[in-house]
Amino acid sequence: MSAITHHTPDALLAAYAAGTLPQPFALVVAAHISMCLECRAAYESHHAAGGAILEMTPTEDVSVHLKSNVLDLLDEPVKREPSYQRSGVFPGPIMEALKGKQPRWKSLGMGVRQSILSDRHDGSVRLLYIPPGLSVPDHSHNGLELTLVLQGSFSDDTGQFTVGDLEVADQALEHTPVADAGAPCICLAATDAPLRFNSLVPRLLQPLFRI
Structure with a gap:
C-alpha cells in the first residue's frame, strides 16, 4: 500500500471525536481512521481529551470554507468507535454499514457502478467503482464531499489520490x-448536497442516480 498523503483535516477529526458529524461523513472519517495510523493517533488524542471545540480549531489547520461547512452541519450527531477490522478492500466501518455482506452494485453506465449505503436528510454515502481511464463528469459542489480511496487511485487538478x-x-x-491505470478505482464518497454537474446529460440522470 502506498503511503497515505491526503489526511482527514483536524477539524473533521475533532468533530468526529466530539460526535457532531452526521452519519455519512462519520462513516468516511471512521473508515479513513481505520486505514491511517497518523489520523488514528490524532483522533484518539481528541477522544482522550473529550473532543475538541470546532470554533477553537486553528484556521491554518483547515480552510475557511471547510470550517464553515463543518460548523453548519446539523441534525442527529453521530459518534462511533471506528472498527479496525477489514474484509478485502473494505475497512471495518464499511463492512458494518454493509452488514457483513458484499456491496449491491448498480450500473451507472460505461462500467461505472455504485452502491448506496445510506441516503438521509443529512447526506448520502456510497461506494463507487470506476474502471481505469474513466472519469466522474466535471462537477462542482453545493456542499461538502469526502472521497476515500479503497482500491486503485484517481487524479484530478488537485493531485493524485x-x-x-x-x-x-x-x-x-x-x-x-x-x-x-491499474486496478479499478473503488471509493467511498459522502456528500451533504447534490453535486453540480456542468454538462446536460449528467444533470438529466442525476435524480435517477441520486448523486
Whole structure:
C-alpha cells in the first residue's frame, strides 16, 4: 500500500471525536481512521481529551470554507468507535454499514457502478467503482464531499489520490476525477448536497442516480 498523503483535516477529526458529524461523513472519517495510523493517533488524542471545540480549531489547520461547512452541519450527531477490522478492500466501518455482506452494485453506465449505503436528510454515502481511464463528469459542489480511496487511485487538478487518501471538496472546487491505470478505482464518497454537474446529460440522470 502506498503511503497515505491526503489526511482527514483536524477539524473533521475533532468533530468526529466530539460526535457532531452526521452519519455519512462519520462513516468516511471512521473508515479513513481505520486505514491511517497518523489520523488514528490524532483522533484518539481528541477522544482522550473529550473532543475538541470546532470554533477553537486553528484556521491554518483547515480552510475557511471547510470550517464553515463543518460548523453548519446539523441534525442527529453521530459518534462511533471506528472498527479496525477489514474484509478485502473494505475497512471495518464499511463492512458494518454493509452488514457483513458484499456491496449491491448498480450500473451507472460505461462500467461505472455504485452502491448506496445510506441516503438521509443529512447526506448520502456510497461506494463507487470506476474502471481505469474513466472519469466522474466535471462537477462542482453545493456542499461538502469526502472521497476515500479503497482500491486503485484517481487524479484530478488537485493531485493524485491512492489507497487510504481522503479528498475533501467544498464549493470552491470544480474537478473531473479520473481513475488511473491499474486496478479499478473503488471509493467511498459522502456528500451533504447534490453535486453540480456542468454538462446536460449528467444533470438529466442525476435524480435517477441520486448523486
